[in-house]
Amino acid sequence: MALEIRDIHKHFGPVRANDGVSITVGEGSLHGILGENGAGKSTLMKILSGFYEADSGAVVLDGEVLTLRSPADAIAVGIGMLHQDPLVFLPFTVLDNFVLGSPGPVRLDRSNARTELERVSTELGFSFDPAALARDLTVGERQQLEITRLIWLGARVLIFDEPTTGISATQRIQLFATLRALAEHGMIVLFVSHKLEEVEELCDSVTVIRRGKVVFEAPMPVAPELLVEEMFGKVFVADEREPVALGGPVLRLESVSVDDGKTHLDALDFEGAAGEVVGLAGLEGSGQRTLLRACAGLLTPTAGHLSVDGVDLTHVSYRGHLAVGVHYLPAGRLEEGLVEGISVTEHLVLTSHDRRFLVDWKGAEAAADRVIDEYSIKGRPSSPAEALSGGNQQRLLLAMIPEDVRLLLLEHPTRGLDVESAAFVWKRLLERRTDGATIIFASADLEELLTYSDRIVVFFGGSVFAVRDTASTDGEELGYLIGGKERV
Amino acid sequence: MRSAAPTLVALVAALAVGIVLLVLVGAPPFEALWLLVEGSFGSASKISATLLAWSPLLLASAGLVVTFAAGLWNIGVEGQIVIGAVAATWVARSLPGPGWVVILAAIVAGAVGGLLWALLAGVLKTHGGVHEIFGGLGLDFVAAGLVIYLVLGPWQRTGVASTSGTDIFREDAWMPTLEMLGTGWPVIPVLLGLASVVVVWLLLRGTRFGLRLKAVGRNPKSAALIGIPTNRYLLGAFAIGGALAGLAGTVQVTAFQHKLVPSVSGGYGFLGILVVLLAAFGAVWIAPIALFFVAISVGSTQLDLRLGLDSAFGGVLQGFIVLFVMVGGAWSARRASVERAARGEP
Numbered sequence: 001m002a003l004e005i006r007d008i009h010k011h012f013g014p015v016r017a018n019d020g021v022s023i024t025v026g027e028g029s030l031h032g033i034l035g036e037n038g039a040g041k042s043t044l045m046k047i048l049s050g051f052y053e054a055d056s057g058a059v060v061l062d063g064e065v066l067t068l069r070s071p072a073d074a075i076a077v078g079i080g081m082l083h084q085d086p087l088v089f090l091p092f093t094v095l096d097n098f099v100l101g102s103p104g105p106v107r108l109d110r111s112n113a114r115t116e117l118e119r120v121s122t123e124l125g126f127s128f129d130p131a132a133l134a135r136d137l138t139v140g141e142r143q144q145l146e147i148t149r150l151i152w153l154g155a156r157v158l159i160f161d162e163p164t165t166g167i168s169a170t171q172r173i174q175l176f177a178t179l180r181a182l183a184e185h186g187m188i189v190l191f192v193s194h195k196l197e198e199v200e201e202l203c204d205s206v207t208v209i210r211r212g213k214v215v216f217e218a219p220m221p222v223a224p225e226l227l228v229e230e231m232f233g234k235v236f237v238a239d240e241r242e243p244v245a246l247g248g249p250v251l252r253l254e255s256v257s258v259d260d261g262k263t264h265l266d267a268l269d270f271e272g273a274a275g276e277v278v279g280l281a282g283l284e285g286s287g288q289r290t291l292l293r294a295c296a297g298l299l300t301p302t303a304g305h306l307s308v309d310g311v312d313l314t315h316v317s318y319r320g321h322l323a324v325g326v327h328y329l330p331a332g333r334l335e336e337g338l339v340e341g342i343s344v345t346e347h348l349v350l351t352s353h354d355r356r357f358l359v360d361w362k363g364a365e366a367a368a369d370r371v372i373d374e375y376s377i378k379g380r381p382s383s384p385a386e387a388l389s390g391g392n393q394q395r396l397l398l399a400m401i402p403e404d405v406r407l408l409l410l411e412h413p414t415r416g417l418d419v420e421s422a423a424f425v426w427k428r429l430l431e432r433r434t435d436g437a438t439i440i441f442a443s444a445d446l447e448e449l450l451t452y453s454d455r456i457v458v459f460f461g462g463s464v465f466a467v468r469d470t471a472s473t474d475g476e477e478l479g480y481l482i483g484g485k486e487r488v
Numbered sequence: 489m490r491s492a493a494p495t496l497v498a499l500v501a502a503l504a505v506g507i508v509l510l511v512l513v514g515a516p517p518f519e520a521l522w523l524l525v526e527g528s529f530g531s532a533s534k535i536s537a538t539l540l541a542w543s544p545l546l547l548a549s550a551g552l553v554v555t556f557a558a559g560l561w562n563i564g565v566e567g568q569i570v571i572g573a574v575a576a577t578w579v580a581r582s583l584p585g586p587g588w589v590v591i592l593a594a595i596v597a598g599a600v601g602g603l604l605w606a607l608l609a610g611v612l613k614t615h616g617g618v619h620e621i622f623g624g625l626g627l628d629f630v631a632a633g634l635v636i637y638l639v640l641g642p643w644q645r646t647g648v649a650s651t652s653g654t655d656i657f658r659e660d661a662w663m664p665t666l667e668m669l670g671t672g673w674p675v676i677p678v679l680l681g682l683a684s685v686v687v688v689w690l691l692l693r694g695t696r697f698g699l700r701l702k703a704v705g706r707n708p709k710s711a712a713l714i715g716i717p718t719n720r721y722l723l724g725a726f727a728i729g730g731a732l733a734g735l736a737g738t739v740q741v742t743a744f745q746h747k748l749v750p751s752v753s754g755g756y757g758f759l760g761i762l763v764v765l766l767a768a769f770g771a772v773w774i775a776p777i778a779l780f781f782v783a784i785s786v787g788s789t790q791l792d793l794r795l796g797l798d799s800a801f802g803g804v805l806q807g808f809i810v811l812f813v814m815v816g817g818a819w820s821a822r823r824a825s826v827e828r829a830a831r832g833e834p
Contacts (some may be wrong), residue, residue: 322715330713339707346699350714359696400714 140171247274546681551732564624572734574707575601586662602734
C-alpha cells in the first residue's frame with residue numbers, strides 16, 4: 001500500500017494554498033508534515049480527507065485514483081482524519097459517538113456496536129466506559145475514541161492534525177505509542193505539526209511545506225537547524241538598529257495569571273516602556289492573543305496586577321481600558337474591528353470624539369476625505385468596509401486609532417498585506433511610538449519581528465518561553481525558540 | 489441601487505398563484521381580485537377603514553425597523569401590542585376626567601406598557617442569555633393569556649363574561665375622528681403612524697444613536713471593540729420597538745375596537761415583520777407596503793360577503809408575496825455573487 005499525492009493545486013481567490021504539492025508515503029510509514037502557520041498543511045490534509053476538493057491534481061491510494069468529494073468518500077476508501085479539536089459530540093455517550101458515523105441501515109445496532117467498540121479499543125490498548133458522556137472525557141481520551149472509531153470504519157491512512165495540542169504529557173506518550181503501533185500494523189500515519197521536537201521524536205520521514213510548495217523531503221533524522229531553515233525560508237538577519245530612547249514604564253504586569261480556556265499564562269511579570277516596541281513571537285494559539293486580550297481588558301486576570309500609566313486596570317472593563325488610552329487591534333479586520341455594510345465615513349464617525357446626537361454628515365464626509373488622503377486609502381467616503389482591500393481596511397483601522405493612545409496592542413498588523421501597505425502601516429505605528437506610546441504586536445513573520453521590535457517575547461505551548469533583546473538574537477535562534485527548543 | 493425588477497416579478501408570480509388558487513376553489517378569479525380593490529378603496533367609509541387598519545401596522549413596522557437595525561428578531565412584537573392595548577384599556581376604564589385627558593393618558597400608558605414588555609425580552613437576552621426569538625415568543629403567549637384572563641375575569645362584560653370582549657369604553661374615551669364625506673376619518677392614528685415612520689427614518693439616518701445601533705446590529709464584536717456599550721443599545725432598540733408596538737395596541741383599543749378583545753393585536757405584529765422584510769429592513773418603503781398589505785386584509789372581508797370565500801385568502805396572498813419576494817431577493821443576491829466571483833472579486 002502506498003499513498004501518493006500528485007501535483008495538488010488549490011487556490012482560494014488569489015491565495016495559492018497548495019501550489020503543486022506531491023508527496024509519496026509508503027506502507028507502515030510515520031510521516032511528518034512540517035510547516036509554519038499558513039504554509040498550506042491544513043489545506044492539503046483537508047483535501048486528503050475530503051473536506052475540500054482540489055482544483056487539480058490527484059490522490060492515489062494503492063495505484064487507484066480516488067474521488068474525494070466529502071469526508072464520507074474519504075473514510076469509505078480508508079482515509080481518516082483526526083482534527084485538532086476531536087470531532088466528538090459532547091452531549092452524546094461514548095457508544096453513540098462511536099456508531100454515529102457508521103454507514104449502514106437506519107436502525108442502530110447498539111449491542112453489536114458495543115462489542116465492536118470493546119474489541120477495537122482493546123486491540124488498540126484503550127479502555128472506555130461506553131455509557132460515559134463524551135463531555136466527561138479528557139481531550140486525550142476523545143482522541144482515542146476518534147482513533148478507535150476511524151480504525152473500526154476501516155481507515156488505513158490516518159491523518160493527525162496537531163494532535164498534541166491540549167493533551168497531557170502522559171497522554172502524549174500514550175498517543176505516540178499508539179501511532180507507532182498503528183504504523184507497525186502497516187498503516188500510513190501522517191503527522192502534521194509545527195513542533196520540531198515531536199517530529200524528531202516520532203517520525204521516520206518528513207516533508208516540509210512552505211508557501212504551498214514542498215521545499216524539503218527526507219528520511220529522519222535530519223539536523224534541526226536544516227528543518228528550521230526550510231520551514232521559515234532564508235534565515236533573516238536584521239539591520240543594525242538605531243537605539244531608541246525609552247521613557248518610563250507604561251504597561252506593567254505583576255505576576256499576572258490569565259486563562260482563556262485554551263491557554264493559561266501563569267504569574268507573568270512584564271513591563272513595557274514609553275516608546276518601546278515589543279514583538280510577540282510563537283505559533284498561533286501559543287498564548288500571544290491571551291496576553292494581548294488581557295492587556296486590552298477583554299480577559300480578567302485571575303491573579304496579579306495590571307496597570308497602565310500607574311492606573312490599576314486589573315478589574316477594569318474593556319471600555320475602562322479604552323478610556324485610559326489602551327487600543328486593541330485584532331487580526332480579523334472584518335470580524336473584530338470593522339463593520340460590514342458601514343461606510344468609511346460612518347466608521348470614522350463611530351470612533352470620533354464628537355458626542356452630539358445629530359451627525360453632521362457633510363462635515364463627516366469632508367473629514368473622511370482628509371483621512372482617505374492622509375492614509376492613502378483606495379476607496380471613497382461612501383465605500384462600505386468590505387469593499388476595501390485588506391491593506392486599505394488596515395489603513396482605515398489605523399486611522400481609527402485615537403490620537404492620545406498610550407498602549408497599542410496589535411495582532412498580525414501586516415498579515416496578508418503587500419510590501420507597500422506593510423511599510424506604510426509600520427511608518428504610522430512608529431510615529432505613535434515617537435509620541436510615547438508602547439506598542440505590543442503579535443506576528444508570525446520573523447522578519448517583521450526582528451525589524452520593528454526592541455524586545456521579542458517568544459511563546460510556546462501556552463506560556464512565555466523566552467524573552468530576547470532584538471539586538472542580541474537572530475532569525476535562526478527565534479526559529480528554534482518558536483519550535484520550543486533552545487539553540488544548542 | 490437595488491433593481492425593482494425582481495420585486496415586480498415576485499408580485500406578478502404571487503398574483504398568478506392567487507389566480508390559480510381561486511380557479512381551483514371555483515371562484516371567478518378576476519372578480520375576486522377586483523373585490524379586494526373595491527373592498528378596501530371602493531367608498532369613503534371603506535377607505536377610512538383601510539386607513540384605520542394602516543395606522544397600527546405602520547406603528548408596529550416602524551418599531552420593527554429599529555429592532556431589526558440592532559440585529560434583533562423581535563418576535564415579541566405581538567405581545568408588546570397586546571400589553572400596550574391592556575395598559576390603554578386600563579386607563580380608559582378607570583381614569584376619570586375629561587375625555588382628552590383620558591386619551592392622552594391612554595397613549596402614554598400604551599407606549600409604556602409595550603416598552604416594558606419589550607424590555608423584559610431584552611433583559612432576558614442581554615442578561616439571561618435567552619435568544620430574543622424564544623423570549624419574545626414566550627412573552628407573546630403570556631400576553632395573550634393575560635388578555636383572556638382579563639376579559640373573562642376582572643374586566644368581564646357587565647352581566648355575562650364573554651370572549652367578545654370587555655364593555656365598550658365610555659364614548660369620550662374613544663379616539664376622536666374627523667367627520668367628513670359621511671364617515672369618520674382616523675386622523676390621529678394615521679398621524680401617529682406616519683410620524684413614527686418619519687422619526688424612525690431620521691433616527692437611523694441622521695443620529696449617532698442610529699449609526700451605533702446599526703453597527704451593533706451588523707457586527708456586535710466590532711461594535712464592542714470600537715467601544716459601544718452593546719447591551720445598552722440593544723435594550724434601547726427593544727424600548728423603542730416596544731413603545732411603538734404599544735402605541736399600535738392603543739390605537740387598536742381606543743380608535744378601532746373601543747374595548748379590549750382577545751384578538752386585540754389583529755396580527756399586526758407578525759404582519760409588520762413581513763412588511764419590514766419586504767421593505768428590506770429600511771423605513772423608506774414601509775408606508776406604501778403596509779398600505780398594500782392592509783388593503784388586501786380589509787378588502788378580503790368582501791370575498792366572504794360576496795363570493796362566500798373565506799377571508800383568509802387575503803392572508804394567503806400576502807404570504808405568497810413575501811415568499812416570492814424573498815426567493816427573488818435570494819436569487820438576485822446569488823447571481824450577483826456568482827458574477828463577482830466570475831470577475832475574480834472576493
